[in-house]
Amino acid sequence: MLLLAAACAREVTGTGDDGPGGGSGGDAGPANPNAVALRVEQVGGFVAPASRLTxxxxxxxxxxxxxxxxxxxxxIYPGPALPNLQQQRIAQEQVDGLVERARAAGVGTATDLGRPSVTDVPSTRFTVSSAAGTDKLEVYALAEGAQNASGLTEAQRTARGELQKLLAALTDLAGTLGPDNVEQPQPYQPEAVAAVAIPWRADDNGLTAPPEVAWPGSALPGSPPSSGIDQGCVEVRGAEATALLATAAKANARTPWTSGGDRWQVGLRPLLPDETGCADLSVD
Structure with a gap:
């Protein structure tokens, strides 16, 4: 069993070409439009590395x-081949306000968040970046460490409660900022897709395999995205990415993709604006 280290981790970095820069306020966001001002993600947990990569x-x-x-x-099972990524837009002052709200909730401080008495669940990582620097706060079992969770002090529960409120606010921006301040969601259109491949194997439950589909990109399985990973990864761009997205919309997570005379199960991960390729995928 994988027993995760909990507590909270804080990382502060200085400014650079892609780092924090100008903006409209004292806590203004990064100047690079593709720079991350605020991110929440799940990390770790007792999950297969191939799943975490995507x-x-x-x-x-x-x-x-x-x-x-x-x-x-x-x-449903099998699920869709592609995640349902959506894009919206808010104003710059709203971005700055959310960054300030995240810092006020504890991101960027050495808050004692404790460790609830649960194992093998993911941590929630908050990242904020502004003219004040880049800060990360990682909290183990945020959802599971509710007010009645054992193994926590009252102060730790209170600190976690502020982060739970922050997460709720960030995942309901229309409710947080007002519907008139948030564009309606549209499907996110990636410029590139990372594909994590493992050999395809039939399901033990006897389900009929989906139809095979020819892989439109570079030969699978590709190279591991980082050391210690045994899954291959390839990047698909341009016309090949357009063809892949159209085909994947009709496929599912168990579709056998054929490449080099073999069949592969492929996890498709649309690359986000700040990501350049497979090397940006992580199992941390």
Whole structure:
């Protein structure tokens, strides 16, 4: 069993070409429009590395006001081949206000968040970036560490409660900022897709395999995205990405993709604006 280290981790970095820059206020967001101003993501947990590589952040807010989230997913098996990513837009002052709200909730402080008495669940990582720097706060078992969770002090429950309120606010921006201040969600159109491949195997439950589909990109399985990972990954761009997205819309998570005479099960991960390729995917 994988027993995660809990507590909270804080990382502060200085400014750079892609780091915090100008904006409209004292806590202004990064100057690079593709720089992340605020992100919430799930990390760790007792999950297969291939699955973690294709996880999508819960919410990412960029310096130019773009907001990318994962929308509702169909509760079916096998699930869709592509995640339901949606994009909205908010004003720059709203971005700055949310960054300030995240810092006020404890992101960027050495808050004692404790560790609830649960194991093998993910941590929630909050990242904020502004002229004040980049800060990360990682809290183990945020959802599971509710007010009645054992193993926590009252102060730790209170601190976690503020982060739970922050998460709720960020995942309901129309309710937080007002519907007139948030554009209606539209499907996110990625410029590139990372594909994590493993050999395809038949289901033990006897379900009929979906039809095979020819892989439109570079030969699978590709190279591991980082050391210690045994899954291959390839990047699909341009016309091949357009063809892949059209085909994947009709496929599912168990579709056998054929490449090099073999069949592969492929996890498709649309790359976000701040990501450049497979190397940006992580199992941390």
């Amino acid at each position: 996880w999508v952040p819960t919410v990412t807010i960029y310096a130019d006001g773009r907001v990318i989230t994962e929308g509702p997913q169909l509760a």
